[in-house]
Amino acid sequence: MKAQARNRVLYIDLTKKDIEIVEREDLFDDYLGGSGVAIKLLDEECEPGIDPLSASNPIIFAVGPLTALYPSASKTVAMFKSPLTGNLGESHCGGRSAMAIKLAGYGAMVIKGSSDLPVYLAIHGDAVHFRDASSIWGVEAQTVGRILREVEEGAGVRTIIRIGRAGEKLVRYACAVCETYRHFGRLGLGAVMGSKKLKAVVISADKSVEIPEEKRREYKKVYDEIHDVVVKTDAMEKYHDLGTSGKIYDLNKIGGMAYKNLESSRAPEEIARELSGENFAEKLLSKRVSCSHCPIGCVHLASLRELYAPGYYFKTTTIPYDNEPIWATGFMLGMKQAEDCLRLIDIVDKIGMDVISTGVLLAWATEAYAKGVITKEHTDGLELTWGDVQVYSEAINKIVQMPNEFYQNLAQGVEHASRVYGGQDYALAFGGNEMPEYHTGIACYLNNLTGARHSHLDSAGYDIDQKLMGKDFGIEEVVEALLKEEEWRQILSSLVICFFARKVYTPDRIISALNAIGIENWTAERLEELGRVIHRAKMDFKFREGFSLATLRIPRRIFEVPTPHGFLKEAEMRKAIELYGRIIGREVELR
Numbered sequence: 001m002k003a004q005a006r007n008r009v010l011y012i013d014l015t016k017k018d019i020e021i022v023e024r025e026d027l028f029d030d031y032l033g034g035s036g037v038a039i040k041l042l043d044e045e046c047e048p049g050i051d052p053l054s055a056s057n058p059i060i061f062a063v064g065p066l067t068a069l070y071p072s073a074s075k076t077v078a079m080f081k082s083p084l085t086g087n088l089g090e091s092h093c094g095g096r097s098a099m100a101i102k103l104a105g106y107g108a109m110v111i112k113g114s115s116d117l118p119v120y121l122a123i124h125g126d127a128v129h130f131r132d133a134s135s136i137w138g139v140e141a142q143t144v145g146r147i148l149r150e151v152e153e154g155a156g157v158r159t160i161i162r163i164g165r166a167g168e169k170l171v172r173y174a175c176a177v178c179e180t181y182r183h184f185g186r187l188g189l190g191a192v193m194g195s196k197k198l199k200a201v202v203i204s205a206d207k208s209v210e211i212p213e214e215k216r217r218e219y220k221k222v223y224d225e226i227h228d229v230v231v232k233t234d235a236m237e238k239y240h241d242l243g244t245s246g247k248i249y250d251l252n253k254i255g256g257m258a259y260k261n262l263e264s265s266r267a268p269e270e271i272a273r274e275l276s277g278e279n280f281a282e283k284l285l286s287k288r289v290s291c292s293h294c295p296i297g298c299v300h301l302a303s304l305r306e307l308y309a310p311g312y313y314f315k316t317t318t319i320p321y322d323n324e325p326i327w328a329t330g331f332m333l334g335m336k337q338a339e340d341c342l343r344l345i346d347i348v349d350k351i352g353m354d355v356i357s358t359g360v361l362l363a364w365a366t367e368a369y370a371k372g373v374i375t376k377e378h379t380d381g382l383e384l385t386w387g388d389v390q391v392y393s394e395a396i397n398k399i400v401q402m403p404n405e406f407y408q409n410l411a412q413g414v415e416h417a418s419r420v421y422g423g424q425d426y427a428l429a430f431g432g433n434e435m436p437e438y439h440t441g442i443a444c445y446l447n448n449l450t451g452a453r454h455s456h457l458d459s460a461g462y463d464i465d466q467k468l469m470g471k472d473f474g475i476e477e478v479v480e481a482l483l484k485e486e487e488w489r490q491i492l493s494s495l496v497i498c499f500f501a502r503k504v505y506t507p508d509r510i511i512s513a514l515n516a517i518g519i520e521n522w523t524a525e526r527l528e529e530l531g532r533v534i535h536r537a538k539m540d541f542k543f544r545e546g547f548s549l550a551t552l553r554i555p556r557r558i559f560e561v562p563t564p565h566g567f568l569k570e571a572e573m574r575k576a577i578e579l580y581g582r583i584i585g586r587e588v589e590l591r
Helices: 025-031 034-045 097-104 141-151 189-195 213-232 237-241 243-253 269-274 277-283 323-331 338-351 355-370 389-401 405-410 414-421 442-450 461-467 475-495 507-515 524-544 570-583
Strands: 008-013 018-023 059-062 076-081 088-093 108-112 119-124 127-132 158-162 176-178 182-184 198-204 285-289 299-309 313-321
Touching: 025 034, 025 524, 034 059, 034 076, 034 088, 034 108, 034 475, 034 524, 059 189, 076 097, 076 189, 088 176, 088 189, 088 524, 097 158, 097 198, 141 158, 141 176, 141 198, 141 338, 176 189, 189 198, 213 507, 237 243, 243 269, 243 277, 243 299, 243 323, 269 277, 277 285, 277 299, 277 323, 277 338, 299 338, 313 323, 313 338, 323 338, 323 355, 338 355, 338 389, 355 389, 355 414, 389 405, 405 414, 442 461, 442 475, 442 570, 461 475, 475 524, 475 570, 507 524
Parallel strands: 008 108, 119 198
Antiparallel strands: 008 018, 059 076, 059 108, 076 088, 088 182, 119 127, 158 176, 158 198, 176 182, 285 299, 299 313
8 A cells, every 4th residue: 555645635527527636735734634625625616606506616525634543533524615505515524434535545625517427436546437327316325325335346445425316406405425324414515416417426545644653653652642532531422322312301401402493492301201312222222333443433323123014024224313313303393203203314314315404494394384374285285294204204205306396495495495485483594504403592593693604513502502501691702602612623623523522632632643643833822823714714705605694584483482591682692793793804783
């Protein structure tokens, strides 16, 4: 195996069926990798004002300097212009994607143009093949993975990133599936791939990472220290035991979770227990799996055994579950059985849609149907009712089939659909992206409104809300805490570190880890400044593409249901947005 260079960028042109490999030390030396490099490449390659579903929209995949070298440095950053929000699209995924890209010899990949016929990319080290994908176009994402595992080399050191029918049909919140159980979930990467007629990307490794000889003893020492913190302390213990779903019951107990489209902030006790991480683990958990080079095993897989024909003919389906998928398919839709959540998660995964957006959209549609805003004529005969797993299953399929104008509008997200039909007061989207589960206070919603990705992981506002429970605090304190956290997460996502390991990778450990592989001259102050620079670059891209703090729509529903801190006030939320804009250099006038 040859040693790989972390500074190489692979440029792929789907229109010309051409590639180019370029050394980009200028980017990686200054921006590390991951999100930092990706936003610079996106700014270079994405022309202002383009249609996100045009050939001009690039897809960037980027990994970091710690990838394949340290525990839990296991994520890949995907960046693109989002067809859901019309501005920054950024999604992170684990599995084997980061390891495969790094050991194939690349720090980043840029996919441009559009194919005239369905195609998949087979990237085996320096060899890049454009394969005909006509025979697998229209095939569900899991089946595509099984097919490509048979026909492409690289088993064990390979990633297969693919889309389902939702991406092909340009559903704006379509995702890309990776290694069956992981996803580039939010903001529509699947639709961008579909618009390019790109069914899948297979990447296999053929190189190694060389540690400078004089650094090997130091590297082993730093590696062992990080590994011991990961596996021998409680820093990541909860992610192994119950996974992210371990927080569900307690969050519901404090009244911090949206239930039935935020009809209330907690589900009834019996439902909360049924849909809790503890119950999923006791009844349905079959095994745990890890992303490449991570010892935790936070990916929890359930086995669903169902009768499919008389005479004791059963099938057993393995389905991944996490905190947000359980919330989106369970709490948000009024489900009463854990198994029904798994049935919906499985359907969404096979079709290839973001499960959070799907759940929020169906919750809005259910309330709109109950209020008479939409009718059976719109729903193609479906009676949308809380907890009806069969009807929701049919509705999910209809979003992809698009039998009428209503489902075509649903395929563009809840922000768009509510503009067309009404019901915006309870259309729970923020900056165009459907909300996550949290109804914990002002920080979670300010995070959703102003974060670079409109993702709860931008600055973990829900966590700040919970830490402030029972305390007096000011809006300025909340805004400053959110910005500080989001800026630091730019460093974690540039390295690229799984956010679950954020307590492990302190500034001092990061500096030691970089030094031990020959990347020197980084200080805590320099890292902090780079985080600020990357964050502002992302915001600049958003503003360039039409994002405006002044015109952010805030659903009235969030002010009507109490949080653990009591009722939110719109005036305070607007004041917080104004303060946020002032700090980042974008003045906002209060309305």
